[in-house]
Amino acid sequence: MYFKPSTSWLNGPLESSDSTNHIKHVFTTKRDKNLTIVLVWLWPFGQTYEANICSSTFNIEGCFITGDKNFYNKSDGIVIHHRDIDGDLSNLPKSQRPPFQKWIWMNLESPSHSAQLAGINNLFNLTLNYRQDSDIQVPSGSIVAAETVENFVPPSKNKVVCWIVSNLNPAHARSKYYNELQKHIEVHAYGRAFGKYIADNDYIPTMASCKFYLSFENSIHKDYITEKLYIPLSVGTVPGVLSTSRQNYENFLQGDAFIHVDDFNSAKELAEYLLLLDKNDELYLGYFKWRQHFKINVVNSWAQHTCQACDYLNRHKEYRAFNNLNKWYWG
Known part of the structure; x- marks a missing residue:
């Protein structure tokens, strides 16, 4: 619900004189007064970013990003990261909501890894999520037109199939598929799940x-396609995907850019196909023809997602409410 704000836009004393000066500085000029203020109420996993980052890094103008809760009654949008909400909602705002303010539900985890919290169904105005039908869609990457047309040559390869994974739950579909696949083809497996730590600077070269790289998601949901797809594509490795349907994947990228496990009757059949491609350069290089005209944009920044929320608020001043979060996300 929306409530009429109090006459004072601050709900108590400021934390310090520095905070007071900072607030005064933001609104000293007419240009500043036209800023869209986005308050990040819960920093995603504690990751903070600068107030002017939208302009300086993402070329999105007219935004002021802050974590200072003294800005609550002046904020056009409140971004709330789902995974940081306390189970009893005790760390959410308790003050009356100004009539112009929109609460934005931010979550990039799948429904399987997002707790369904009692009381949040009617709290939010907008959704910021990887789903295509969210208000502010923030996929983990995108395929964009290249500035020039040229043949793409993948880097030199010395391994056929690789996988890097930290958490491997035996009950997950990807674990079961891997266990069957590795019976028929060697999989160079790395990461904490296999006791083979990969340093950050070795991740991309590996x-x-x-x-081929096993771009196996940890759960299977509509539109749930993460950096596990886009990073291999960006470094010239063909992803073998396990998540949502091929048709769903083809909403995001060309069908000849990846291999889907559902195209094969068994893991053994997939292994045989990968071994065939390993021996046939012409067939293998066919998975890179799309790179003549396109390139990959990998997005892995909470700050960019927040700036996209601000950009949305800049362009959409109309009232919005989202009253079925539970049904929409968890079904």
Whole structure:
């Protein structure tokens, strides 16, 4: 619900004189007064970012991003990260909501890894999520037109199939598929799940050294396609995907850019196909023809997602409410 704000836009004393000066500075000029203020109520996993980052990094103008809760009654949008909400909602705002303010539900985890919290169904005005039908869609990457047309040559490879994974739950579909696949083809498996730690500076080179990468998601949901797809694509490795349907994947990228496990009757059949491609350069290079005209944009920034929320607020001043979050996300 919306309530009429109090005459004072601050709900109590400021934390410090520095905070007071900072607030005064933001609104000293007419230009500043036209800023769209986005308050990040719960920093995503504690990751903070600068107030002017939208302009300085993402070329999105007219935004002021802050974590200072003294801005609550002046904020056009309140971004709330789902995974940081306390189970009893005790860390959410308790003050009356100004009539112009929109609460934005931010969540990039799948429904399987997002707790369904009692009381949040009618709290939010907008959704910020990877789903295509969210208000503010924030996929983990995108395929964009290249500035020039040229043949793409993948880097040199010395391994056929690789996988890097930290958490491997035996009950997950990807674990079961991997267990069957590795019976028929060697999979170079790395990460904490296999006791083979990969340093940050070795992550990309390791992935690039493989002809195929197992882009297996930890759960299967509509539109749930993460950086596990886009990073291999960006380094010239063909992803083998396990998540949502091929048709769903083809809403995001060309069908000849990846291999879907559902195209094969068994893991053994997939292994045989990968071994065939390993021996046939012409067939293998066919998975890179799309790179003549397109390139990959990998997005892995909470700050960018917040700036996209601000950009949305800049362009959409109409009233919005979202009263069926539970049904929409968890079904």
